Amino acid sequence: MTDVSGSVQAERFGALETRLRDRRQAGAKLLIPYVTGGYEGWQRAVEAAAAAGADAIEIGIPFSDPVIDGPVIQQASTAALAQGATPASVLEEVRALDTGIPHAVMTYYNLCHHQGHERFASALVEAGVSGAILPDLPYVEAGPWLTDSAEIGIEAVLLAAPTTPDHRLAALCEASRGFVYAVGLLGVTGERAALASTATEIASRCQAVTDRPVLTGVGIGSPAQAVEACQVSDGAVIGSAVVRTLMSDGPAAVGELVATYRAALDRG
Template sequence: MSEASPADPAGVFGALETHLRARRDSGAKLLVPYVTGGYKGWQRAVEAAAAAGADAIEIGVPFSDPVMDGPVIQQASTAALADGATPASVLEEARELDTGVPHAVMTYYNLCHHQGHERFASALLDAGVCAAILPDLPYVEAGPWLEAAAETGLEAILLAAPTTPEHRLADLCGASRGFVYAVGLLGVTGERSALARTATEIAARCLAVTDRPVLTGVGIGSPSQAVEACDVSDGVIIGSAVVRTLMSDGPEAVGELVASYRTALDHG
């Protein structure tokens, strides 16, 4: 087993990274909400989030045996699967979206492995998705996926965990495309009452070794926590709070929630 290495030339950025770099370089803090694909009203929620100031949207493809998803996202995924959602149906619905911001998919490696790397990457691109996150695929085993994604033009986003060793972190950040996902804590997704100390620590470690946008996700439960995280990182990923709002109050309320995060980040 050999460690992965960057598969495309330095300085050549895809649509997601180009967009996020431009926003970051303009002084904005980046905001990427997560929405569970296939859940009732999810397309309207994506559109509402984009209209409220999201810089990109992360679309979850429901999976029956998730590793990273906490109870809120698991509940939404279970409901979506019960309603007949499939990877193909989520991508078909994603193809209909016209939000004006880049879309990334988050799902699990089994779906990619089952279809084949090239076919999976091509299916995402055909649906207007420009990046993918596979949280259960370790960096040290990701080489074939990174190569296939680069060859098709898909941006493969990698996760840096609080436990990622120093000798591997620079290579991981260099191999990631789109942005580096700084995992804020050891655990599953979900809102917490306070921002974990590890959230700012891992973001700072990533930013010390890369110029790529670094976004903090997992464990951010309020706009004030997002601002706290962005004291260090370039931006945040908001998942459980968005999905909880979608399930309890509907798609339009997602727009209101995202707007509250946007306002907080813009005013620091």
């Protein structure tokens, strides 16, 4: 196995958070689109999203038994798996990307546990990935992963749910790397007709206990809702809307969609 714990770690670790902090300091609201890795045209969709003004890209590694993915992302993941996508194949394709912005992967802990923390994190670093989101690994059980990922050079992003108790929230935000993922509602990913009140509530609670970038995701279905969420949070993660557009209209349309979110956030 390639040793990635030395010079590579020093070069890359912190790239995601540094990028987001720098953009926040410049007055920008942050935008991270999610794209399902392995789905037909996904690499071109990532490149289009980056060119349209994304600050980072969240890349999903398809998993057969998702916990947080709603019907749109589940459909894309099922199609990607049927087309032969594997964690190794997706990361090999990630390695070929040259977007100029950080990449974070989102997948489930079983893949990490099966490979072992060191091997999993090393594979991410070798693919040029900066961060990892494992939504089914709760903070209270994440200690070994937080330690191992940091030693290898991966920023472990943690999720703050609307139900996270106050006595735990500050520690969770302190332990998170890259950014704090404020989960906008209790439920799976997907577009909603209106932004849930819990989206601004959890973002506000996070902002009160951390200076780390706080981004709201899950349940944001339009540029207007992203702007509403960003009245409190530092940015928004847009998933189902992006993946739906990729499946229905192709990679170029993803760039057009991300551009509408970028313009809306810039206008405020």
